[in-house]
Amino acid sequence: MKNSKTSIMISILAIVSVASSLYFVIPGSIEAQSEEKTFVTHNGGIVRTTGEVLDPLYTSATMKFDPMEYLREFNYGRVSQLPDGITLREFTIIAEDDKIMEVSPGVFYNVWTFNGTVPGPTIRATEGDMVRINFINNGSKSHTMHFHGIHPAEMDGVFEPVGPGGGQFTYEFEAGPVGVHPYHCHMMPLEEHIVHGLYGVYIVDPKEGRAPADEMVMVLNGLDTDFDTENNFYAANTIPFYYQHHPIQINTDELIRVYVVNMVEFDPVNNLHLHGNLYHYYPTGTDTVPSFYTDMITLSQTERGIIEFEYDYPGKYLFHAHKVEFSEKGWIGIFLVKENPKSASIGVEYGS
Amino acid sequence: MEVNKTSKGKLLASGLIPFVFVILLIVYLFGSSGDLLDVGVSLPEVTIEKIVFVDGEIQATVRNTGHIPVEVVMADVNDRIQPAAIEPDRFLNRFETALVRIPFEWNESEPYTVGITTEDGTRFEKEIKAATQALKPSGELVGYFAIIGTYVGIIPVMIGLLWLPFIKRISKAKYNFFLAITVGLLLFLGIDAIEEATEVSAKFLAGSFNGILLIATVVILSFLGLYYSGNKLVKRADASPYAKPVALGLMIAIGIGLHNFGEGLAIGAAVGLGEVAFSTFLLVGFALHNTSEGFAIAAPMAKGKPMIGKLVGMGLIAGSPAIFGAWIGGFAYSPFTSIVFLSIGSGAIFQVAVAILGWIRKEDDKFLASASVVAGIAAGMLIMYITSILV
Numbered sequence: 232m233k234n235s236k237t238s239i240m241i242s243i244l245a246i247v248s249v250a251s252s253l254y255f256v257i258p259g260s261i262e263a264q265s266e267e268k269t270f271v272t273h274n275g276g277i278v279r280t281t282g283e284v285l286d287p288l289y290t291s292a293t294m295k296f297d298p299m300e301y302l303r304e305f306n307y308g309r310v311s312q313l314p315d316g317i318t319l320r321e322f323t324i325i326a327e328d329d330k331i332m333e334v335s336p337g338v339f340y341n342v343w344t345f346n347g348t349v350p351g352p353t354i355r356a357t358e359g360d361m362v363r364i365n366f367i368n369n370g371s372k373s374h375t376m377h378f379h380g381i382h383p384a385e386m387d388g389v390f391e392p393v394g395p396g397g398g399q400f401t402y403e404f405e406a407g408p409v410g411v412h413p414y415h416c417h418m419m420p421l422e423e424h425i426v427h428g429l430y431g432v433y434i435v436d437p438k439e440g441r442a443p444a445d446e447m448v449m450v451l452n453g454l455d456t457d458f459d460t461e462n463n464f465y466a467a468n469t470i471p472f473y474y475q476h477h478p479i480q481i482n483t484d485e486l487i488r489v490y491v492v493n494m495v496e497f498d499p500v501n502n503l504h505l506h507g508n509l510y511h512y513y514p515t516g517t518d519t520v521p522s523f524y525t526d527m528i529t530l531s532q533t534e535r536g537i538i539e540f541e542y543d544y545p546g547k548y549l550f551h552a553h554k555v556e557f558s559e560k561g562w563i564g565i566f567l568v569k570e571n572p573k574s575a576s577i578g579v580e581y582g583s
Numbered sequence: 584m585e586v587n588k589t590s591k592g593k594l595l596a597s598g599l600i601p602f603v604f605v606i607l608l609i610v611y612l613f614g615s616s617g618d619l620l621d622v623g624v625s626l627p628e629v630t631i632e633k634i635v636f637v638d639g640e641i642q643a644t645v646r647n648t649g650h651i652p653v654e655v656v657m658a659d660v661n662d663r664i665q666p667a668a669i670e671p672d673r674f675l676n677r678f679e680t681a682l683v684r685i686p687f688e689w690n691e692s693e694p695y696t697v698g699i700t701t702e703d704g705t706r707f708e709k710e711i712k713a714a715t716q717a718l719k720p721s722g723e724l725v726g727y728f729a730i731i732g733t734y735v736g737i738i739p740v741m742i743g744l745l746w747l748p749f750i751k752r753i754s755k756a757k758y759n760f761f762l763a764i765t766v767g768l769l770l771f772l773g774i775d776a777i778e779e780a781t782e783v784s785a786k787f788l789a790g791s792f793n794g795i796l797l798i799a800t801v802v803i804l805s806f807l808g809l810y811y812s813g814n815k816l817v818k819r820a821d822a823s824p825y826a827k828p829v830a831l832g833l834m835i836a837i838g839i840g841l842h843n844f845g846e847g848l849a850i851g852a853a854v855g856l857g858e859v860a861f862s863t864f865l866l867v868g869f870a871l872h873n874t875s876e877g878f879a880i881a882a883p884m885a886k887g888k889p890m891i892g893k894l895v896g897m898g899l900i901a902g903s904p905a906i907f908g909a910w911i912g913g914f915a916y917s918p919f920t921s922i923v924f925l926s927i928g929s930g931a932i933f934q935v936a937v938a939i940l941g942w943i944r945k946e947d948d949k950f951l952a953s954a955s956v957v958a959g960i961a962a963g964m965l966i967m968y969i970t971s972i973l974v
Contacts, residue, residue, distance in 0.1 A: 270666055272686040276639070280684065282670030285658050337656025337673070338704050456704020463704060464664075471664070559663035 286336070295332055296348050298468040299477060302447045305355045305434070308362070318360045320406075324351065326393075326416070326429065328370035335464055335471050335561070340456050343370065343416075343427035349469050350450040350494070351431030354414070356406035358438050364402040368393045374424065375400070377417035378433055379533065381407050389417045409437045410516035411490040413533050426455055426496045428469075434490055437519065444486035444539065447479070451503070451530070451552075451562060453495045460497055464561045465552065471561020474550075478567035483545055485571055489538045490516070493530035501562075502529045503538070504553040510540035527553060542568040627653040627701045630789035631709035632680070632918060634697050635717035636689055642717075643683045643697045643709070647675035648789030657700035658685050662708075678791075689714045718854070720914045728851060728909040735850065736843045736905025739870045741898045743877015750885035755946070758885070760955035760962075762943050765835075765879040767963020769936040772842055772876075775971065776929035777802065779849060780922045787918035798926045805930025809838065813938055828887035831942060832880050836897035838935035839876045840904045842928035847908020849925070852916040854909075875966060876901060879935075883942065 269277055270284040308320030328343040345351025356362050368374045372395055377388035382404035385391065393400045416429035432448050452469055453462030464471040481487055495501045504527050511521035512528055516537040528536065542548070551563035628649030635642045641660060647653050653675050658667035667685040675681055689695060691714060698708040718724055750761055777798060784794025813834045880897050912921065943956060951957065 268668075270668065272666055274686075274688070276686055278640075278666075278668060278684070278686050280668030280670055282668050282681070282684075283673045284666070285656060285669055285673065285683070286666035334704075335657065337654060337702050338700065339702055340704050454704075456700075457706050463700065463706060556663065561664065 296469060298470050298473045299479075301348065301350070301353075301468055302449070302479065303445075304353060305446070305448075306352045307355050313361060318357070319363060320356050320360050321363045321365065322352075322354055323365045323367070324376060326366070326368045326370050326374040326376075328372055328374070328427070334454055334456070334469065338456060338464075340454060341427065343374075343424065343429045345376075345429060345431055349428030349430075350452070351414070351429070353432045353434065353448050353490075355434040355436065357436045358407050358409050360406040362402075362404055362406050366393060366400045366402060368395055368398040368400075371395050373398070373418050374416045374429060375418055376402055376414055378402070378404070378414045379412040380404070380433065380435070387417075392418060406435045408517055409435050410513075411435075411492060411535050411537055412515075413492050413494060413535065415494075415533075422496055425494065426453070430494050432490060432492050434516075441488070441519075442486060444488040445481055446488045446490070448490045449492070451491065451493045451495055451501050453497065453557075455497065462495065462497055462560070465495065465501075465557040466561045467550075467564055472563060473561075474564025478547065478565035480567050480569060481542065482569055482571035483542050484573075485541060487540050487542075487566075490535070491528075491530070491538060492535040493533065495557075496532065498554075498557075500529055500531055500554070501557065502527060502553050503550065505538075505540065505550045506548040507544070507546070508540050508542060508548065510538040513537040513539075542566070544568070545570045625649070625651045627651060627703060627705055628789070628791070629653060629655065629675070629699055629701060629707045631697060631699060631707060632787060632789075633916065634695075634709060634711050636695075636711075636714045637717050639686060639688055641685045641687045641689055641695065641697060641714075643685070643699065644680055645675070645683055645699055645707075646680045646789065647677055648791045650677065650791075652676045654702040655681065655683065655699055656702050658683050659698040659700070659706075660685055660687050660689075661696050662698060691715065718913055724913070725910065728854075728913050729906050731850060731854075732847050732903070732906025732909045734870055735873060735909075736847065737898065737902035739873035740839070740877040740880070740902040741895075743874045743879070744881045744894055744898050746878050747881040747885055747894065750882055756953075756955050758882075759943055759946060759953065760959040761878075762882050762939055763956040763959020764963040764966070765882045765959075766936050766939050766943075767960040767965075768875045768879050768967055769835075769838070769932045769939070769963075770960070771964050771967035771971075772839075773929045773932040773936065775967070776842060776845055776925045776932070779845075780925035780929070783849075783918050783921050783925070788922065792919065794922065797922060798929075801923055801926035802930040802933070805841075805927040806934045807930075809834070809931050809934040810937070813934060828883045828885070829890070829893060831938060832884040832887075832893075832897055833900070834938055835880050835883065835935045836900040838928075838931035839879065839901040841924070841931040843873070843876070843902060844904035844908040845921070845925035845928040847905035847910075848912035848916075848921050849908075850905075851909035851912025851914070852921060854913055873902075875963075875970070883939065 267279050267281055268284055269279050270286050271277055306322065308322045311319045311321070313319050324345050326343070326345055327347065330342050330344055330347070331339050332342045332349070334340045334342070342349050354362070364376060366376050373392040375388035375391065375393055386402050386404045388402065391400060412433045412435070414431050414433045416424040418424050430450070432450060449467040450469070451467055452465070454464040454466075455461060456463045467474060491503060493501045509524055509526045512523040512525060513521050514536045516535070521539070528538070545568045548566045548568060549563065550566060551558035626649065628647070630646050630648040631643050632646050633644040643658070645655060655669055655673045655675060658665055665685050665687060667683055670682045670684065672681065683699065685697070693714055694710060694712050695714055696708050696710045698706050700706045750758065753761070780798045781795065784798065788794045816830045816834065877898065880901060884894060884897075908924070
């Protein structure tokens, strides 16, 4: 009698242990049939799955930051005239450090922002203008704005930390020199403040202006989402692969001018290669005569310049880092070149 | 009768009351006061348990081995982002697994690192030293594993059994020496299996499974289970003087069979995961090593009537599990099952060693103080150690 009870207990014990180990060994064996989805690989292959697709495609539904909008958005500030006739451009920039942004589909990262985006707004002025930045720090840490360019020491945004929770500072300086420059927070630890997203582009136009062109801004940046001092993503304008899946539309026979600023940290260099074309390169944009005619430039930290080109033939052309690790982690895009409606008639003229 | 019933009810209630309070405690902690002890940060943890290479595709089995649910959002190969599919879906609860399919034109025998990124941007990776085409269960492969299993399991055990006539002819003291050798062999095998299970655990099993404790638990459960049923078997066999050696031999055969199942799993997995090329050299090593297992069965059987049929049956019980192990290991590898079976084998073998020691104690007055027993155990361990170098 006693014996049989013990054996029952032992068999129960055995069943329980076997069942629980089976649970670990074959979990999820009961799965509902779902409809098939397809996706396209980088080589153009089509793959079917009963599950879900993991692909850095960005849908507008989840998007809080629109790289297409940022691309051609230039902020000239609130314009007024100073008594001495100088143009005053006033900007309000608010720093925050608590935003969680979906930087790539499904990947959420704590971005630190100027006016809510990474990169911050593109600030544009003409040489000799007075630039006034009303800086408000709504973050939880001290932040500053440090502009590359020529200005008095106390406007350098290094030794004047602006306190958290509404601290204010007014940066005021004469726009110059001509060119494209970065601005960024200069609080320590500097690397942390920069890689979280506190940077943007500052363009100073020459007084005589530049030739009319389809202008755009590309900030080459990286995201270290797991804080191991190695970038997990690279991009032009923050969102990996964005311009690959949403090509930038341009026209043939139209001058394209791109203000390129390299803000990638951790990796010593970045570069930019354009397909099916070469471009004129103006390092830092300080000179009106291009230094190179090339399809490849190398940029170190905060190195920047202006590239100008025109396409003769319509079609899809890649632009990407030729450090292909970066392009395979998101720093890649496409120019979709369309036949210029104006040049079509010119073409006839050329033929005649 | 009435009194008895109420006392039984009371007994039951007193046994259940602590459980009720434990459940209440759990409900309380998880429920309204969920934030009560919410200090520290729970980090996601994903373990890539297995990577297989098929035509134009790398497949990774991932498991959520952390304390919080995770969402798998990206896959990469060699740290380069790749479009991929995840089946059945990208949300993984604790311990849940999913299959990540990454279309990729991989190259034979090159190393690859597969990475998985979760929603907070954390990346987990696993490296494969050399990519090889995943084994597909084909008739040919089933046969291949069966042959390996036969060479590693059945044939050496059968050869070992051929010592039976020799053991039969020797004196009692010498016989005890050979029985003690068996004990030494078994102790070594048991420790060997634990070592192997520990290795698998360190290499493949996520920390949350508490690999070492899993091994300890299964070894002891297996030991107790076999001890209990083995005792019953021997007790029943007590009736006839000839049945007892058979019962002991059978116990040893079962113990070794469980051990060989674990060994087969390890071999199948090693081939299946492309970790080793199964060379002839390795095969010779295993065969030499396992011949001693046949000897272990033969030693107690020598006391009984010669029964060729039963002997062959025991050889099969001890040896053939290696084939089944190789099939499962090669086609459906899971580190968890591997560790469990290695541990079961280890526990079973320790039990058999204890049973034989008990047998020797009955036969030998001096037992562990006798030179033949001490020398036998030592010789058994040494033989196994030396042959293990060949594996």
